[in-house]
Amino acid sequence: MTSSIKPARSSGNLFDAVAQSGGALDERVDALVEQGGVTIERIVSSGHASPPGFWYDSPRAEWVVLLAGAAVLEFAGDAEPHPMKPGDHMLIEAHCRHRVAWTSDTEPSVWLAVYYP
Known part of the structure; x- marks a missing residue:
């Protein structure tokens, strides 16, 4: 007898999107998990920056880690870039x-972002 129940797991590689981007300048966002108000995203940025005057203002907290590349973040009211x-x-x-002030245009910047209430 064959079971039609699918296993409760998913897998992949966080760096696969880097090869798929083909060096194009911009940003790719892939939601990896969305459940119970929590979202985990992989973001691949290549020469990306937020538009002038644009600020992210999310109703959820965000924990972000840069896995590869280089980037600079700016915060409203903070004169020093990060x-x-x-x-x-x-x-x-x-x-x-x-806002994202800058990401490297010579190598992809790979982020993992976790958003939660």
Whole structure:
């Protein structure tokens, strides 16, 4: 007898999207998990920056880690930019206005972002 129940698991590789991007400049966002108000995303940025004057202002907190590449974040009211290198992580509280000032255009920047209430 064959079971029609699918296993409750999923797998992949966080760096697969890097090869698929083909070096195009911009940003790719893939939701990996969405459940119970929590979202986990893989973000691949290549030469990406938030548009001038644009600020993220999420109603959920965000924990982000840079896995590869280089980036700079800016926060409203903070004069100092926050450069990030692989392994750097940051907790961004809900409604903390922030933006991506720069990501490397010579190598993809791979982020893992966790959003939660």
